[in-house]
Each structure stands twice: as C-alpha cells, then as structure tokens.
Amino acid sequence: MNAIDLLITRQSTPQLIAPSPDKTDLELILTAGMRVPDHAGLLPFHFTVVQNEGLTKLSDIFVQAIKPSTTDQAKLDKTAKMPFRAPLIVVVSTQYQRHDKVPKHEQLITAGCCVHAMQMASVALGYGAMWRTGDLSLNDHVKQALSIDLHEDIVGFLYIGTQAKSLPLKPTKLYDDRVSYL
Numbered sequence: 520m521n522a523i524d525l526l527i528t529r530q531s532t533p534q535l536i537a538p539s540p541d542k543t544d545l546e547l548i549l550t551a552g553m554r555v556p557d558h559a560g561l562l563p564f565h566f567t568v569v570q571n572e573g574l575t576k577l578s579d580i581f582v583q584a585i586k587p588s589t590t591d592q593a594k595l596d597k598t599a600k601m602p603f604r605a606p607l608i609v610v611v612s613t614q615y616q617r618h619d620k621v622p623k624h625e626q627l628i629t630a631g632c633c634v635h636a637m638q639m640a641s642v643a644l645g646y647g648a649m650w651r652t653g654d655l656s657l658n659d660h661v662k663q664a665l666s667i668d669l670h671e672d673i674v675g676f677l678y679i680g681t682q683a684k685s686l687p688l689k690p691t692k693l694y695d696d697r698v699s700y701l
C-alpha cells in the first residue's frame with residue numbers, strides 16, 4: 520500500500536482476532552510509534568505492550584478498577600472481556616517532561632501522534648487496529664497497576680490484530696466545510 524492510499528483510506532477495526540503482529544512486525548509498529556513529531560525531542564510517552572498472559576492481567580486490572588463502583592455482575596463480566604477484543608494492545612501513556620518551551624499540551628499531542636502512527640503502521644502491515652480510551656483510561660487503579668504515575672495520562676489503548684471480517688471502506692469525508700483559505 521502506498522503512503523497516500525494509507526493516509527486517505529485508514530479506518531478502524533473493532534473486531535480483531537489472532538494472529539497478532541509477530542516480533543518483527545511489532546518492532547516495526549513500535550518503531551513507527553517512536554517516529555513522531557516531538558518538540559525538543561523530549562520523548563514524552565511510554566508504550567506498554569500487552570499480549571498473551573498480559574491480556575489476562577489487564578482483564579484483572581480492569582475488573583479490580585471498577586469493583587469499588589459496581590457490583591453489577593454483567594458489567595464486571597463485560598469489563599473482564601474488554602482486553603480480549605484483540606490479541607495485542609499497546610497502551611500509550613504520557614511521560615511529561617519539564618521544559619521551558621514545550622508545554623504539557625504539546626507533549627500530549629506528541630503521545631497522541633504515537634497512537635496514530637502505530638495504527639497506521641499496523642494497517643500498512645495488513646492488520647487492523649482501533650484506538651480506545653473510555654473511563655478505564657482515566658482510572659487511578661489502572662494507572663497504578665500499569666506502573667503509570669497518576670499525573671500522567673493514558674492516551675490510548677491501541678488494539679491490534681487481524682481483522683475478523685473485511686469491512687467496507689467508509690466513505691471519504693469531504694473537507695470543504697473544514698477548510699478556508701486566507
């Protein structure tokens with residue numbers, strides 16, 4: 520797939536199954552995640568790779584995270600299943616650095632670019648991927664269990680795998696209403 524085709528046809532894949540990227544492909548995906556615009560080269564991000572037994576650990580973490588706020592067994596069961604929506608998840612979190620010229624929001628944008636770059640790399644390699652967040656990305660128990668400081672942000676859970684079924688290409692969004700010319 521050439522670069523322009525990738526850029527103008529990227530879309531998300533909610534249903535993902537094995538096989539997940541092998542070691543070589545995972546390295547390419549992570550390398551793409553490192554190659555983001557990054558003011559002052561602060562590397563203000565961290566990637567936590569979750570696969571194999573890691574998915575079960577993440578499932579336990581999610582369940583423990585919501586237990587204080589619910590006893591609804593259906594909700595607990597649904598939450599437990601969440602990490603198994605793909606065979607591989609890359610959790611992207613911030614790693615904010617103090618810098619005179621690079622405010623926090625710029626570092627957050629850079630971390631967001633990492634998620635996008637890794638989704639694009641996944642698609643380019645023939646996989647599907649989906650960027651998810653939700654309440655669990657804001658949850659202190661989840662952060663602590665993933666060794667993410669509470670003052671950092673979880674920017675995304677990037678679910679990656681093989682597309683369970685091929686999806687029709689979504690229509691192109693027209694840019695006319697979002698562009699003006701000076």
Ligand SMILES: Cc1cc2nc3c(=O)[nH]c(=O)nc-3n(C[C@H](O)[C@H](O)[C@H](O)COP(=O)(O)O)c2cc1C
Binds near residue numbers: 529650651653
């Ligand atoms: C920061 C961020 C967080 C997101 N979180 C979720 C989420 O938790 N659940 C979800 O269904 N989609 C979420 N999305 C949206 C999907 O990743 C996806 O972009 C959306 O469904 C549109 O599909 P498309 O990527 O094929 O255009 C999020 C997107 C972004 C940028």
